[in-house]
Amino acid sequence: MRRKIVAGNWKMNGTRQIAKDLAVGVSAIVEGLDKSVEVLIAPPFILMADVVAQISSDVNLASQNVSGFDNGAFTGEVSADMLVGFGCSYSIVGHSERRALFGDTNEVVSAKVAKCIDKNIQPILCVGETLEERESGKIFEVVGSQLRAALKGLSQVQLGKVVIAYEPVWAIGTGKTATPEQAQEVHEFIRREIAVIDKAVSDVISIIYGGSVNAGNAKNLFAMADIDGGLIGGASLKLEEFEVICKAIG
Ligand code: PEP
Secondary structure, three states: OOOEEEEEEOOOOOOHHHHHHHHHHHHHHHHOOOOOEEEEEEOOHHHHHHHHHHOOOOEEEEEOOOOOOOOOOOOOOOOHHHHHHOOEEEEEEOOHHHHHHOOOOHHHHHHHHHHHHHOOOEEEEEEOOOHHHHHOOOHHHHHHHHHHHHHOOOOHHHHOOOEEEEOOHHHOOOOOOOOHHHHHHHHHHHHHHHHHHOHHHHHHOOEEEEOOOOOOOHHHHHOOOOOOEEEEOHHHHOHHHHHHHHHHOO
């Protein structure tokens, strides 16, 4: 069965106090939700301890990034083992901001996906095209190659642990959301691509949408056949809005 997931990506926002308040607020939101919905929050690494101290056991902790290496001389990086120590069960991997600003190539993303799976963290693999790529008709070529590179070599069991986030780059933080039809078209394509690798997994893998999801558009996006939830940036920092989004999937 496909899991319904709403994940809040706080990006580089907040302070210790803001993070604590948000964590308490999200826990209260989750208490009122149908248990079939999984809610995740991805705070900045350094605020994780504060968040862990506040969240209820129904809120899942995610990281915004993870190292593809085990440990050692990698200044500034955070390992999967360190995240597991905080109870982190998901990690966003290959977010477009990481790809564009921090050199996360398809190869780097692939190593991070593999490391997550090895350490029992579920990777949320982000894929998506830029506006230029969309306008030049390359959506499926770009998304397909990002998927194939990141998932190469995974067994059926390993593939089953991955969550895919379709995040068109032009819709992230811009206020320009993909229409439900535009998003559905790519989600359907992603599910078909997964089916080429493994049909059984394609029936159960969760594919979530990210890109300016808000209280006003969430319901229509989540109503589409292949959209199993959302990866929420800006709106995850506003509790009232995040609550409406979480309820929109129920
Ligand atoms: C994101 O950070 O993954 C994201 C989708 O951001 P926003 O919702 O702000 O567009």
